[in-house]
Amino acid sequence: MAQAVATLEHAHGAGDVGHEAEHADHPHSSTGLDSRKLLMWLFLASDCMFFGSLIAMYMIYRGDAERMFLSGQGSGPLANEILDIPYTSISAFVLLMSSLTMVLALASIQRGNQRGLRVWLGATALLGTVFLGGQFFEFSSFHEEGLGLTTNIFGSSFFTLTGFHGAHVTIGVFWLISLVIVSLRGGVRQDQALNVEIAGLYWHFVDIVWIIIFTLVYLIPYDKVATVHHEAEQGFRLIGLG
Amino acid sequence: MASVAQQPQSVVQPVTKPASGIWSWITTIDHKRIGMLYGFSAFFFLMLGGVEALFIRAQLAVPDNDVVSAQRYNELFTMHGTTMIFLALMPMTSALFNYVMPLQIGARDVAFPRLNAFSFWVFLAGGIIINISWFFGEAPNSGWYGYSPLTGTAWNPGRNVDFWMLGIQVLGVASMAASFNFIVTVFNLRCPGMKLMRMPIFSWTTLIVSIMIIFAFPAITVSLLLLTFDRYAGTGFYEAAAGGDPLLWQHLFWVFGHPEVYILVLPAFGIVSEIIPVFSRKPLFGYSVMVYATIAIAFLGFGVWAHHMFTVGLGPTANAIFAGSTMLIAIPTGVKIFNWIGTMFKGSLRFTTPMLFAVGLVSQFVIGGLSGVMHAVVPVDTQQQDSYFIIAHFHYVLFGGTVFGLLAGIYFWAPKIFGRIFDERLGKIHFWLTFIGFNMTFFPMHFVGLAGMPRRYFTYSEDSGWGPWNAFISFGALVLGFSFLVFIYNAFKSIRHGEIAGDDPWDAPTLEWAVSSPPPDYNFAVIPTVTHRDQLWWDKYGDGHGAHVSTEALPTTAEVQRRANAQHPHVHMPNPSYFPALAALGFFIFAIGILFLTPTVTLGLFHLPIVAFAGAALMIISIFAWAFEPAG
Amino acid sequence: MHRGSTGGRRRTLTRLVTLLTLAVLAAGVLLPVVGAESPYSTISPQSPQAEDIQWLYKLIFYLSLIVFIGVQIAIVYTVLRYRRRNNDERPEQLHGNKTIEIIWTVVPAIVLLAVFIPTVRTIYAHADQAETGNFTVEVYAKQWWWEIHYADDTGAAAGVVTANEIVVPQGKDVVFELYSNNVIHSFWVPQLSGKLDVMPGHVNKLPVTTDNLGYYFGHCAEFCGDAHALMRFKVIVQPQEVFDQWAADWKAGPSSASADAVPDGDISKTPPDFGLCLACHQIEGTNATIAPEGLDEAALTDEGAMGPAKYAGPNLTMIGCRTTLAAGVLPNTPENMAKWLHDPQGVKPGAYMGEVIKKGMLSDDQIAALVTYLESLKPADGCPEIPVQPGVTEQVTPANP
């Protein structure tokens, strides 16, 4: 659903601002912030709760599969056997770079440089696609090693959390591509840099979320109880979870 | 009525005749019409939920009754709760947000009119998805907070839960889209001079409630997504055996669920804060304190969710903490109650129907509030949780709070919306019937609750001793139901032949009363400029000390609008668009496709439900179309 | 505002206010007493734990009553006193008053603190008692009945398994350990204690000190499906010696009383008609021993399929002494037993036994045979007699909840 709103968001883009511009005597904005930009900020705030809930879910179940395994229950590969940190670090780096190209795209259009805009938007979309490809191969290799969505609680929580992040990236990629197309049709004038800026806000957000997920899911070791995990767990214990 | 005579009538008619016909309603992006769409659908669902309640009461009227089967009964209370909360009360508040808030802040529409239309149509889709389940004989049957694992396929193989799960999910999209819109509108479209601390309290509650919604709903979105995976993909997020935990559902749900109850009541508080000053002829007592109290309630509301889980065994520390945070909320809420009384104190009170309902709220909500504080006392709650004492508590706050407030608001703003005043005599009859029926229905629920009657019981035995009061309660429900018939009659009669309202029948201070009733579709011929809180009163009476005379040089806000309208201004408003409705339709088809998951086409290793895909496609296409259609 | 404060209005005013006060007081007195009549009453405590809760309830109740009366009087007074008398009056426009607003913020805060402290005390006290019991009863909530296992610290009763009637000795610090392998239920005996949910994957402990002899009605308080309303049970507090005798009788299995009901008087065998029942029911001291009991792991792991634990029914040892059938739904009489065997789901919607024993599946002779056998499952010298609560005059008989 968050995605649905996100798409909408963009959808607004070309639309309603036009309408606001129509009222000459209409106060364009009491806060000075553009309405669509504000809308995007609000959406991202709400999306924080969305990922917050998913991440909380993951942290609550983090390590449970291992515990079940030790107590003889449960089946399937466990996190520390299957996660390939070097591989994912690379794709994480790719996504990180895409934030850079996004910045460059915005900079170009603000300088009125249409070609630059297209190149950098295209680059960003490309890097995003590479990341998604990486995730696809990761998922399918996990599948071969016998970890499916329903294999154990680790599989379920892992694929759900990273999957929904992937969905966010996918939407972002489509958004960027449609921006490229629009600009090809001369649709993104310099004074419409905002359209790019808003897409950028979304893209950077998705990028930051990945840094967090990457740390919590991949970097913090599973075998020995790591501190962050441990503290998180104290909190969850308090409310009967974890 | 007297006050009408006092008010100079507005001569101009809206320049552009509002278009009519079904199509104009489907394509409308005017916040006022969307508000009315919300209002009428919400009222229909209120009646539906009410009729479900009447069935519940019929079944419980006598011991060992068999008006309905156990299964049907479980569907009835689940649908009653779900309908009332998600399809009746929330959209009814949306209706008033939509109609009133932009007028109150001196705007011509919300920030994103088409997103607004989309929100409504998606809400309608959600309501339909949940309710068509009746026609499949598989209505949701796990209670309005659908605790796992009872909602799992192991214990609930039918499609009942699927309808509920997807319906709520869709409704969530609608609520969030609407809320983003309202927040941006309040922040950005205030007219010159309308500082935040000059905003009418109702617009304040619109803002705060919308903020609560965008933070509360993601939690239920996630909990429902996990449930969807459990049911469709066979994961075990809530299955203890698979390493999951049913408690996760309860936490995620109530992290949404508790804020939700304040989402339901704060708008009513806002309405009352508008009405009481008007009919006391006094400004709201402690305006800024009221604002801060509302913010405090909204904030604390996110830190008390586990008070719905005092009996699940969270352990003493968690229970103690949440008992404390829950009790805290009594303080800002009390401040509101006292400020309302303070506003009436030494005022000049006039008891029109809206005022009656408003004061009714002030006195009845306290009852529900106090029983709420009793629940906060954990050991006491272990004797009350899931008993009729709880049922009593939340009907006092939901009906005695929200519904009273909404009815007050409807009577108060009807003259603005329909241009005619609702009949006062019938209105008073309606109020007293409601007031009496309401207490007959819900007060004795405290007694059966104390007598140990658990909720969600489709039957009980003679010897339980619950019989007599239940019979009485059921009778009360009939009275309450009848009161709604009076209201329906009054509405039908008054909308057609009611007394003409004029711009400002109540002598109210906020901007919506500065324009004609109903307002022109551009609301304001010229965007007003505000210099004070309660602007219209200041125009007429100054700040109480000596009237401030309106001159040619300095015309009143209302006068400015009349003159501008008289010159037939050509305010350009965005064109109607059918893309929002079309996108919502796509969304609807998508959800239905997910629900039935057949027919499917096979692509490699994926089996794709084509209906769902068609729906998604339709939605995406129409959204793009709407994005690139000229807003003109 | 001296406006219109003539003696006449004053009088009506005071009259109305006193009237309202009386009405509210009446309601106030009503609230705590009405409903004390029910066998499920939450406000006629019969154990120290329930007493603690009652004490807190009274505290918060009367505080709330004061707040309630205060607020309502304020409203009624204002409403009557400041009605609009003529149409062009405009009262003084005061916008607020710091001191008073501070007062009505601080006073509630103090009231709440006064409630919060004893609340926390009781929370922790009861939490400790849950750890320091000396008599552990394991309760397994099933859809829709209760299975009772006696733990090792229950002396004579260790290992006893029964259903829906929890017999405990007087003067013990009983701890009920709550287990579920299906959905969530809630264990609630209002006269003995508050409720505690039975959570799959968690073990909750509820302490009850059994001071008073007698029998106490309980029921399931968390919605758990079709027959949620028909999931009743009882706690029966017996003198120690009666309890020990009861436990001994249970372990002895069928008595000579059953001799005529089984083929060639071999009470260690169940009658042929019972064959179908073996899959779900155990009977101590007979060949009925295969039915699953307690937490059934098999049923836990298998996805959704009707696992044994979903089917399995109560242990029927000494069922002849149970006061009710089908978890407090029917008084335990031969007629009702027959009624149940004839159509379980007719008696109890959704009952899983009905998935096997469809309506009318058993012939009348079979039913007759089974009824004689089951009703015969009791000690030769009769069932232990059930004590009545001290001080309670006429009480709902144990057979009719």
Ligand code: HEA
């Ligand atoms: C409009 C919705 C609404 C509102 C406003 C409230 C308000 C409150 N609610 Fe309620 N509540 C519900 C809707 C609402 N509730 C619903 C729907 C449920 C059941 C859900 C379900 O299980 O289906 C529920 C259940 C519920 C529970 C769980 C019960 C259980 O299941 O075990 C609890 C427990 O603490 C609780 C507490 C409170 C409290 C403390 C307040 C406070 O906000 C009340 C504050 C107000 C006052 C206290 C009165 C005015 C104050 C004064 C006059 C000042 C002086 C007062 C004092 C000093 C005490 N509520």
Ligand code: HEA
């Ligand atoms: C949110 C608002 C809300 C409102 C307004 C109501 C209104 C009413 N509710 Fe409530 N109720 C809930 C929310 C609400 N309810 C919730 C959340 C639950 C918990 C569900 C759960 O456990 O999951 C609940 C549960 C609940 C129960 C407990 C069921 C159980 O646990 O077994 C009962 C029992 O009496 C009940 C009764 C009533 C009654 C009599 C009304 C009356 O106010 C209704 C008044 C009658 C009408 C409004 C009908 C009017 C219409 C006509 C007379 C016919 C005319 C029709 C047309 C013209 C089309 N409700």
Ligand code: CUA
């Ligand atoms: Cu078991 Cu309700």
Ligand SMILES: [Cu+2]
């Ligand atoms: Cu709550």
